[in-house]
Amino acid sequence: MATRQDNTISNIKTLNYDSVIVGGGGSGMRAALQLAEGGMNVAVITKVFPTRSHTVAAQGGIGASLGNMSDDNWHFHFYDTVKGSDWLGDQDAIEFMCREAPKVVYELEHMGMPFDRNPDGTIYQRPFGGHTSNYGEKAVQRACAAADRTGHALLHTLYQKNLEAGTEFFIEWIALDLIKDEKGDINGVVAIDQETGTVAVFQATNTILATGGAGRIFAASTNAYINTGDGLGMAVRAGIPLQDMEFWQFHPTGVFGAGVLLTEGCRGEGAILRNKDGEAFMERYAPTVKDLAPRDLVSRSMDQEIKEGRGCGPNGDHIVMDMTHLGVDTIMKRLPSVFEIGKNFANVDITKEPIPVIPTIHYMMGGIPTTINGQVIVPDLEGPVDEEGLYTEGKIVKGLYAIGECACVSVHGANRLGTNSLLDLVVFGRAAGKHIIDNFSSSDHNYHPMNPRVLDFTMNRLNKLQQSTQGYNAQDVADEIRATMQKHASVFRTQALMDEGVEKLLALQEKVDNIHLADKSQVFNTARIEALEVANLYEVAKATMLSASKRHECRGAHTVLDYERPEDDAVAPNGRNDNEWMKHTIWYSEGNKIIYKPVRKVPLTVDYVEPKVRVY
Ligand SMILES: Cc1cc2nc3c(=O)[nH]c(=O)nc-3n(C[C@H](O)[C@H](O)[C@H](O)COP(=O)(O)OP(=O)(O)OC[C@H]3O[C@@H](n4cnc5c(N)ncnc54)[C@H](O)[C@@H]3O)c2cc1C
Numbered sequence: 224m225a226t227r228q229d230n231t232i233s234n235i236k237t238l239n240y241d242s243v244i245v246g247g248g249g250s251g252m253r254a255a256l257q258l259a260e261g262g263m264n265v266a267v268i269t270k271v272f273p274t275r276s277h278t279v280a281a282q283g284g285i286g287a288s289l290g291n292m293s294d295d296n297w298h299f300h301f302y303d304t305v306k307g308s309d310w311l312g313d314q315d316a317i318e319f320m321c322r323e324a325p326k327v328v329y330e331l332e333h334m335g336m337p338f339d340r341n342p343d344g345t346i347y348q349r350p351f352g353g354h355t356s357n358y359g360e361k362a363v364q365r366a367c368a369a370a371d372r373t374g375h376a377l378l379h380t381l382y383q384k385n386l387e388a389g390t391e392f393f394i395e396w397i398a399l400d401l402i403k404d405e406k407g408d409i410n411g412v413v414a415i416d417q418e419t420g421t422v423a424v425f426q427a428t429n430t431i432l433a434t435g436g437a438g439r440i441f442a443a444s445t446n447a448y449i450n451t452g453d454g455l456g457m458a459v460r461a462g463i464p465l466q467d468m469e470f471w472q473f474h475p476t477g478v479f480g481a482g483v484l485l486t487e488g489c490r491g492e493g494a495i496l497r498n499k500d501g502e503a504f505m506e507r508y509a510p511t512v513k514d515l516a517p518r519d520l521v522s523r524s525m526d527q528e529i530k531e532g533r534g535c536g537p538n539g540d541h542i543v544m545d546m547t548h549l550g551v552d553t554i555m556k557r558l559p560s561v562f563e564i565g566k567n568f569a570n571v572d573i574t575k576e577p578i579p580v581i582p583t584i585h586y587m588m589g590g591i592p593t594t595i596n597g598q599v600i601v602p603d604l605e606g607p608v609d610e611e612g613l614y615t616e617g618k619i620v621k622g623l624y625a626i627g628e629c630a631c632v633s634v635h636g637a638n639r640l641g642t643n644s645l646l647d648l649v650v651f652g653r654a655a656g657k658h659i660i661d662n663f664s665s666s667d668h669n670y671h672p673m674n675p676r677v678l679d680f681t682m683n684r685l686n687k688l689q690q691s692t693q694g695y696n697a698q699d700v701a702d703e704i705r706a707t708m709q710k711h712a713s714v715f716r717t718q719a720l721m722d723e724g725v726e727k728l729l730a731l732q733e734k735v736d737n738i739h740l741a742d743k744s745q746v747f748n749t750a751r752i753e754a755l756e757v758a759n760l761y762e763v764a765k766a767t768m769l770s771a772s773k774r775h776e777c778r779g780a781h782t783v784l785d786y787e788r789p790e791d792d793a794v795a796p797n798g799r800n801d802n803e804w805m806k807h808t809i810w811y812s813e814g815n816k817i818i819y820k821p822v823r824k825v826p827l828t829v830d831y832v833e834p835k836v837r838v839y
Contacts (some may be wrong), residue, residue, distance in 0.1 A: 238266065238423060240265060240266045240427045241258070241265065241428055241429070242266075242429045242431060243266045243411055243412060243427040244258075244267045245430070245433060245434055245453075245454060246454065246629075247267045247273030247276055247382075247394075247433075248276035248277060248278040249278035249381065249649065250433040250435075250628075250649075251433030251652070252378070252652070253648060254652040254655045254656040256384050256390070257652070258660065259389050261656065261665075263659070263660065264391075267390055267393065268396045268412070269392065269395075272394055273382050273394070274375075274378050274379055274382050276449075277447040277450055278377065278378045278435075280445075280484070281377070281644070282372065282374065283368065283642060285331075285645035285649070286351065286354065286640070286641075286642035287300075287324035287327070287365065287367055289345070289365075295356060297321045297325070299355065300324065301829070301832075302359075303359075305317055305636075306353070306359070306832070307638055309636055309638055309779035309837060310637075310805060311470075311633070311637040311779060312633055313632065313633050313636075314824055315825060316595050317634050318826040319654075320632075320643070323653075324650065328346070332346065335383075336369065336376050336377060337380075338367055339368055339369055339370060346367045348367050349368050349491040350364050350365070350366070351366040351640070352515050352516060352517050353512075354640060354641075354642070355512065359839070365642065370558070370560070371557065371560045372559075372560055373645065393425075396416050396417065397417060397453075397752055398453065399412070399755065400457055400461070401430065401458070402673070403461050404674070404677070407621075408621040408622045410430075410677075411425045411426040411427045412425050412457070417747055417752065418747060420748060422681075424673070427622075430623055431597070431625070432599075432623070432625040432626070433625070434455075434629045435627060435629060436452070437587055438585065439451050439452075440704060440764045441471075441584040441712075442708070443581075443584060443709060444584045446584070446585070451756040452587075452760060452763035453759045455629055455766070456759030458591045459762045459812045460680075460762075460812075462811075463599060463601055465591060465763075465770075465809075466590065466633065467589035467590075467633060467807055469589070469770040469773075469774050469781050469808060470587075470636070471584055472585050472587075472638065473713075474582065474585035474586070475522045476489065476544055477583025478579070478580065479536075479541040479579035480581075481569065484564075485565075488557070490515055492549055492558060494514065494545060496514055496525065496542055496543070497543050497577060499533050499535045505524060508520065509524075511838075512839045517839065518639075519782075522582035529542070536579060540581075542579075542581065543578060543580065544578050544580045546558075547574065547575060547576065547577065550574075565578050588635045588636065588638065589633075591625040591629055592630075592633075592807075593632055594617075596624075597626045597630065598619050599624060600617040601620060602617055603618045614818055614820045615821060624655045624658075626648070626652050627648045632647070633807065637779020688751060691739045692739070694737040694738050696738075696739065697756075700735060700738060700757050701760055704761060707764070711724025712724060712767055716782060721783070722772055724768045725768050728764055728768050729815075731761065732761075735757055766810045769817065774808060775804070777799055786800070807819060807821070
């Protein structure tokens with residue numbers, strides 16, 4: 224397939240594709256593969272070489288109820304995911320994902336993904352937090368793993384299959400903005416080539432955002448430096464709102480002081496969290512599954528131990544994870560990267576001593592609202608509202624899809640279960656590709672001239688930076704955003720802290736708008752890219768803080784101390800208020816407007832899982 228250069232707009236190169244995908248991570252490459260194999264002309268634009276996308280860092284596994292090593296089926300997986308989401312996930316989407324899981328994992332196996340094996344040749348599966356057998360009875364082995372490098376194996380497999388299928392990659396290109404026509408439909412993206420500073424237009428019948436997470440809005444994060452929420456910023460600048468952004472997952476075991484992740488697979492293999500007295504304290508908080516409780520609960524429990532004076536170290540400011548009893552053989556076979564991380568980032572030999580850990584920001588449950596097919600959908604503000612004032616109807620944004628961590632389907636609701644993200648990438652990447660193939664034909668003639676003015680917005684942004692003679696340093700502004708988020712939207716929140724956070728963030732607008740780019744060169748100007756990223760970080764941070772400050776309850780990862788939990792239950796997510804708050808937040812950047820839409824409560828084929836208290 225040749226790259227087709229069809230035209231120029233204001234001397235800017237225009238490339239024409241059936242589909243353009245922004246992001247070469249697990250979700251982007253799974254969608255690209257579906258499309259390329261279906262005969263579509265596909266371009267993948269990516270900030271970094273595809274196999275360096277954050278998916279490569281995923282360690283623990285991909286969830287699917289294969290039942291290779293314990294009694295399992297998709298109904299259990301469905302139930303666990305609904306419960307994990309604290310009943311904010313949409314049950315039709317969750318059913319879809321859990322039912323598709325075995326199929327998509329076997330597809331990966333057949334593509335050649337090198338999973339670990341059991342003696343009988345089947346895929347090795349390890350236990351993971353919140354995944355249970357028989358509706359919460361005991362932990363189940365559901366995480367399909369390739370040692371502690373599952374994302375690495377997944378990404379390399381998908382990259383190779385894409386090369387075979389003829390997907391075109393634009394590597395170290397940065398997408399800047401969506402192109403929206405007069406009708407509000409999306410016609411592609413404007414992007415810049417880092418190597419040369421060249422700007423180009425990618426025109427496409429369908430555009431897929433697959434830009435991953437935005438964990439870099441926090442100061443301490445397990446996320447790669449590239450996770451700056453660009454896709455969310457692009458959507459917001461095109462007038463698209465973001466959903467459920469108050470829900471951010473803290474992973475219990477970031478290396479203390481470094482942020483680097485130690486996979487939940489450690490606890491899956493038997494690691495134990497201990498306080499300064501050596502106590503395996505999770506037994507008190509989650510008597511049934513103990514250290515394998517979901518992440519929101521474990522993170523809160525750790526914080527609670529520290530708060531009550533049982534933290535480890537001279538300052539009592541962290542917890543330790545003990546793997547010494549697992550044995551050198553298991554560690555070297557199942558957790559070789561964790562061993563390396565221990566040595567390099569904590570100077571600890573995990574086979575001999577416990578490693579200091581702390582809850583660290585890890586995953587964004589919210590994102591760009593989509594349907595089960597990945598189509599971006601926004602509330603119909605002219606449509607009906609129900610008796611609770613919720614917007615019940617949605618409008619598809621034509622030509623635009625979102626998949627992976629940047630999207631909110633919503634399968635993770637208020638708290639994601641480990642291994643369900645890799646699953647989400649492949650299930651919904653594939654579904655979006657299939658939907659496009661089923662609804663659009665590949666055509667060499669779909670080019671229609673664009674109004675040159677579509678570029679004005681982006682060119683103005685670029686020129687403003689290029690012509691800046693004074694203003695604020697991009698990194699300083701980004702650091703201010705991060706410090707604010709870290710302080711005001713952490714594991715335990717209070718209304719006062721969040722309200723103050725909103726004020727601080729809104730006061731940063733002037734700085735965000737007036738960044739000074741000192742280095743004006745064209746070739747590999749990373750300072751320019753960092754300056755452009757600040758606008759995206761800022762939108763994601765505002766979405767998070769404003770949505771959080773308006774949700775007056777505790778649910779999943781959003782724990783606000785003002786909204787009472789029963790005294791006898793210090794960390795279970797009570798203070799949840801289903802009567803008033805079982806609804807999705809929708810935040811618009813313009814005017815920081817917030818509206819709500821209903822949670823979808825009707826699964827596809829099974830009965831609704833009624834809400835109850837989440838105990839583990
Ligand atoms: C350390 C770590 C371990 C994890 N372990 C697990 C696990 O074991 N199991 C699990 O289920 N989940 C895990 N997760 C979560 C999961 O890995 C991520 O949610 C998932 O990989 C995100 O995939 P993605 O396809 O959405 O995006 P990513 O893999 O993050 O890829 C984003 C892509 O977008 C591109 N991009 C971004 N902005 C632009 C732009 N402006 N222009 C062009 N390209 C752009 C990037 O270059 C990249 O190719 C882990 C996450 C982390 C951080």
